[in-house]
Amino acid sequence: xxxxxxxxxxxxxxxxxxxxxxxxxxxxxxxxxxxxxxxxxxxxxxxxxxxxxxxxxxxxxxxxxxxxxxxxxxxxxxxxxxxxxxxxxxxxxxxxxxxxxxxxxxxxxxxxxxxxxxxxxxxxxxxxxxxxxxxxxxxxxxxxxxxxxxxxxxxxxxxxxxxxxxxxxxxxxxxxxxxxxxxxxxxxxxxxxxxxxxxxxxxxxxxxxxxxxxxxxxxxxxxxxxxxxxxxxxxxxxxxxxxxxxxxxxxxxxxxxxxxxxxxxxxxxxxxxxxxxxxxxxxxxxxxxxxx
Ligand code: A3P
Numbered sequence: 001x002x003x004x005x006x007x008x009x010x011x012x013x014x015x016x017x018x019x020x021x022x023x024x025x026x027x028x029x030x031x032x033x034x035x036x037x038x039x040x041x042x043x044x045x046x047x048x049x050x051x052x053x054x055x056x057x058x059x060x061x062x063x064x065x066x067x068x069x070x071x072x073x074x075x076x077x078x079x080x081x082x083x084x085x086x087x088x089x090x091x092x093x094x095x096x097x098x099x100x101x102x103x104x105x106x107x108x109x110x111x112x113x114x115x116x117x118x119x120x121x122x123x124x125x126x127x128x129x130x131x132x133x134x135x136x137x138x139x140x141x142x143x144x145x146x147x148x149x150x151x152x153x154x155x156x157x158x159x160x161x162x163x164x165x166x167x168x169x170x171x172x173x174x175x176x177x178x179x180x181x182x183x184x185x186x187x188x189x190x191x192x193x194x195x196x197x198x199x200x201x202x203x204x205x206x207x208x209x210x211x212x213x214x215x216x217x218x219x220x221x222x223x224x225x226x227x228x229x230x231x232x233x234x235x236x237x238x239x240x241x242x243x244x245x246x247x248x249x250x251x252x253x254x255x256x257x258x259x260x261x262x263x264x265x266x267x268x269x270x271x272x273x274x275x276x277x278x279x280x281x282x283x284x285x286x287x288x289x290x291x292x
Pocket of ligand 1: 050055136226253
């Protein structure tokens, strides 16, 4: 299952053709055999689709909007990133020591999700973001994250992303395969752009999915506390204490908008992208909004 292709210090590997960090592939059997519990909630996404935003909303809903409770620890300690290794701590060991109900995060494509999540019929929230903004956000993230491969120049990265040669694989396959999976599994499929347009209605969708009924004023509070401006200032959500990130190069809470791709794509790249997009999205009913 495992194929190694070392690249300097930021080693990469593959599992079934999907590019992943080597340190993840080294513990792949442990990831694949992870035992989910029926009351686990999984937050799944392609990297940079607004995962942290979703995580904070879920955490606040679970604590009935109690913002002080959500400040108990940084988001990655409250909700383990299943397949990630930080120094010697893995998301798996973190998850194993947590009380139920657990909230877990993953970027794994559908086919690589540990089978126990399907077997236990766990609820899953999938967060999706339009490919152009997703790509731009991922580019800047790779520039600032010390454990991710150097993205090279924007022109180089543009090519790499379209070829799906980035960690966690092709954006197209990821969003389309999870979209298909929701027909046979309890998956709430959400869009970054819709949340930007109407945060409260998206928060209510998540509440309903989790079987929670909170008062309107609590929903208002959650919307406020999960706004870009507030999360950017919150050390429990902005990763400011994460030594592996260089926020001077590009902050984790970077822009938080729809349509930033227009500042990054050249006219020629946009044309090339649109042609590629049309081909790759021809076989799905899934559609995205690229500007508001
Ligand atoms: P940008 O780089 O475009 O600013 P993830 O959590 O999956 O890594 O996604 C990070 C992206 O989501 C970043 O996008 C970040 O700014 C954005 N984001 C995080 N919290 C947000 C919020 N509350 N509102 C809007 N965007 C948010």
